[in-house]
Amino acid sequence: xxxxxxxxxxxxxxxxxxxxxxxxxxxxxxxxxxxxxxxxxxxxxxxxxxxxxxxxxxxxxxxxxxxxxxxxxxxxxxxxxxxxxxxxxxxxxxxxxxxxxxxxxxxxxxxxxxxxxxxxxxxxxxxxxxxxxxxxxxxxxxxxxxxxxxxxxxxxxxxxxxxxxxxxxxxxxxxxxxxxxxxxxxxxxxxxxxxxxxxxxxxxxxxxxxxxxxxxxxxxxxxxxxxxxxxxxxx
Amino acid sequence: xxxxxxxxxxxxxxxxxxxxxxxxxxxxxxxxxxxxxxxxxxxxxxxxxxxxxxxxxxxxxxxxxxxxxxxxxxxxxxxxxxxxxxxxxxxxxxxxxxxxxxxxxxxxxxxxxxxxxxxxxxxxxxxxxxxxxxxxxxxxxxxxxxxxxxxxxxxxxxxxxxxxxxxxxxxxxxxxxxxxxxxxxxxxxxxxxxxxxxxxxxxxxxxxxxxxxxxxxxxxxxxxxxxxxxxxxxx
Numbered sequence: 001x002x003x004x005x006x007x008x009x010x011x012x013x014x015x016x017x018x019x020x021x022x023x024x025x026x027x028x029x030x031x032x033x034x035x036x037x038x039x040x041x042x043x044x045x046x047x048x049x050x051x052x053x054x055x056x057x058x059x060x061x062x063x064x065x066x067x068x069x070x071x072x073x074x075x076x077x078x079x080x081x082x083x084x085x086x087x088x089x090x091x092x093x094x095x096x097x098x099x100x101x102x103x104x105x106x107x108x109x110x111x112x113x114x115x116x117x118x119x120x121x122x123x124x125x126x127x128x129x130x131x132x133x134x135x136x137x138x139x140x141x142x143x144x145x146x147x148x149x150x151x152x153x154x155x156x157x158x159x160x161x162x163x164x165x166x167x168x169x170x171x172x173x174x175x176x177x178x179x180x181x182x183x184x185x186x187x188x189x190x191x192x193x194x195x196x197x198x199x200x201x202x203x204x205x206x207x208x209x210x211x212x213x214x215x216x217x218x219x220x221x222x223x224x225x226x227x228x229x230x231x232x233x234x235x
Numbered sequence: 236x237x238x239x240x241x242x243x244x245x246x247x248x249x250x251x252x253x254x255x256x257x258x259x260x261x262x263x264x265x266x267x268x269x270x271x272x273x274x275x276x277x278x279x280x281x282x283x284x285x286x287x288x289x290x291x292x293x294x295x296x297x298x299x300x301x302x303x304x305x306x307x308x309x310x311x312x313x314x315x316x317x318x319x320x321x322x323x324x325x326x327x328x329x330x331x332x333x334x335x336x337x338x339x340x341x342x343x344x345x346x347x348x349x350x351x352x353x354x355x356x357x358x359x360x361x362x363x364x365x366x367x368x369x370x371x372x373x374x375x376x377x378x379x380x381x382x383x384x385x386x387x388x389x390x391x392x393x394x395x396x397x398x399x400x401x402x403x404x405x406x407x408x409x410x411x412x413x414x415x416x417x418x419x420x421x422x423x424x425x426x427x428x429x430x431x432x433x434x435x436x437x438x439x440x441x442x443x444x445x446x447x448x449x450x451x452x453x454x455x456x457x458x459x460x461x462x463x464x465x466x467x468x469x470x
Contacts, residue, residue, distance in 0.1 A: 008384060011247060015383055148250055149243060151408040173386045173432050177416060180427070184419035192415070197408050 002137045003171035004164055006157040006178045009144035010106050022136050023113035024127065024160065025226075026120065027143035028152040029198045030081050030207075031103025033120040033214040034066070038086035038096060039233045040122075040220035046231040047097045048104040058097035067099040071202055074099070082210050083122075095230075102143035107226055110141050116226035117234075121156060121189075125218035128163045130234065138168060140178070151181075151196035152214075155189060158182025159217075190215050237372045238406035239399055241392040241413045244379035245341050257371050258348035259362065259395065260461075261355065262378035263387040264433045265316050265442075266338025268355040268449040269301070273321035273331060274468045275357075275455035281466040282332045283339040293332035302334040306437055309334070317445050318357075330465075337378035342461055345376050353459035353466060356391060356424075360453035363398045365469065373403060375413070386416075386431035387449075390424060393417025394452075425450050 007013050026032050035046050047063065049055050052074050059065040065077040066085070073080030079088075081100055098104065110116050114136065119127055131138060140160055142153035158178035161170055170176050185192045190212065193199055199211050224231040242248050261267050270281050282298065284290050287309055294300040300312040301320070308315030314323075316335055333339065345351045349371065354362055366373060375395055377388035393413035396405055405411050420427045425447065428434055434446050459466040 008243070009247070012244070012383070145408075148247070148407065149409045149412065151411055154408075154412060172383065173380075173389075174384045176386055176427075176430060176432075177384065177389060177412065180419055181412060181415055184415055192411075195411060197411075 002135060002168045004138045004140065004161050004168040004175055005171045006140045006142065006161070006175040008142050008149045008154060008174050009147055010109050010141070011147045013109050013141060016139050018110060018112035018139055020137070021113050022115045022117060022131060022134060022138045023110040024117045024119040024138060024140045025103070025107050025110055025143065026140060026153045026156045027100070027103030027106060028120060028156055028214050029202060030083060030210055030214055031100040031143065032118045033122055034081060034083045034086050035118045035224050035231060036120045036123045036220055036222055037083040038091065039224050039231070040222040041087045042092035043086065043096055044093050045095045046224065047095060047229060048107050048231065049097060049099050050104055050108060052099055055097045055099040063095045063097040064091060066096050069101060082207060083213055084210070102145060106141055106143040113139065118224035118231060119156060119160065121159065121215055121217045122219045123221065123223055124159060124163065126221040126223050127160065130223055131164060132167050138164070145198055150198050152193050152198060154178045155182055155185065155193065237370060237403045239373045239375065239396050239403040239410055240406045241375045241377065241396070241410040243377050243384045243389060243409050244382055245344050245376070246382045248344050248376060251374050253345060253347035253374055254349070255372070256348055257350045257352060257366060257369060257373045258345040259352045259354040259373060259375045260338070260342050260345055260378065261375060261388045261391045262335070262338030262341060263355060263391055263449050264437060265318060265445055265449055266335040266378065267353045268357055269316060269318045269321050270353045270459050270466060271355045271358045271455055271457055272318040273326065274459050275457040276322045277327035278321065278331055279328050280330045281459065282330060282464060283342050283466065284332060284334050285339060285343060287334055290332045290334040298330045298332040299326060301331050304336060317442060318448055319445070337380060341376055341378040348374065351461035354391060354395065356394065356450055356452045357454050358456065358458055359394060359398065361456040361458050362395065365458055366399060367402050373399070380433055385433050387428050387433060389413045390417055390420065390428065
């Protein structure tokens with residue numbers, strides 16, 4: 001059996017060894033849900049960058065620019081951070097440069113791993129299928145919110161751990177915590193996701209339909225993976 | 236209504252404002268359970284120090300020395316880190332200097348709070364009664380294990396949040412997470428505590444009866460509080 005660990009926030013990632021493992025980066029509200037959605041709708045590549053300036057520079061080179069700060073679209077970017085914005089027909093075959101508060105930083109802090117996969121409820125089953133074939137240990141790296149633990153990413157980590165129970169044992173109390181949270185709430189994930197502080201913050205921006213969409217399970221089979229500065233779908 | 240927040244490990248305490256609040260420090264296996272037990276059995280004061288050297292120096296001044304490193308009693312200390320060792324008749328009226336891996340450091344990292352209380356399942360109801368009279372916000376500061384999140388301290392945080400539901404609302408996702416963990420497991424806390432990695436580690440040292448004892452609820456009414464370098468019982 002392989003093991004699955006859970007890192008509840010990027011501020012604790014130094015406690016984990018990523019070498020030789022698969023890192024699954026998750027930022028349910030909304031960065032990784034957007035990435036999966038975009039790739040499922042034909043976006044060619046996504047380039048996560050830390051700063052607004054880097055993002056705008058890639059925009060000058062012809063990329064679509066996307067992202068938020070504090071939940072709000074950045075001035076001058078083509079789109080914000082809603083999965084529905086990533087579904088546009090005109091983005092098919094295009095590259096998107098993206099900078100978000102938490103998700104991008106979490107990807108960039110995972111580069112010690114053998115492989116970085118982008119996880120969301122939207123591609124949960126595809127992740128499970130792929131990971132099962134790889135026979136490697138997994139670290140779920142939750143983006144959280146500005147360094148703090150959040151409910152929705154922890155819930156996803158628990159869902160993945162639960163779905164991988166046949167091939168991966170829980171390692172560490174954070175994984176057990178995530179697993180327990182998921183098991184106790186699996187009959188109504190949306191209810192507890194709505195109670196999360198992130199959902200409460202976002203509800204001020206009128207993105208209730210984003211929240212619901214991001215909690216949909218296994219709508220897509222696309223698994224974005226990070227290599228040489230950009231995300232492409234695993235072929 | 237006041238609020239209750241939960242800090243899952245000392246490595247995240249910088250995300251919290253402690254000023255004006257009550258910090259409840261918890262290290263269920265076993266530092267804070269020992270402190271509560273000792274004080275309930277008549278120990279006059281407990282002096283938490285960070286290093287073995289400081290502890291031995293206080294021993295030279297006539298204090299009982301106590302503590303562990305990696306779960307094992309330190310060479311030259313009078314006692315280790317089992318609550319049963321703190322019940323000795325001869326310690327009545329004595330002072331104990333203590334240094335433990337996680338608990339001591341968590342106390343010393345909580346000094347911005349208005350008041351530092353020592354929490355354990357052993358004095359849960361007394362804590363609830365006292366906090367209810369104070370009308371202050373609460374931060375539960377979990378000691379964890381070498382900086383990582385642990386199940387038993389998170390479970391205690393959830394139990395306290397649950398018991399304070401009439402006077403304190405949950406603030407932040409870590410509090411919600413702790414609350415959910417407790418609610419889902421309250422019918423058999425010992426079961427999930429035994430599944431924790433800390434209990435698994437300790438079981439190698441033959442301390443199963445310590446684990447059970449530390450999960451006993453509201454056996455004592457003593458609430459140790461930290462002031463000027465030492466813990467005394469709230470009178």
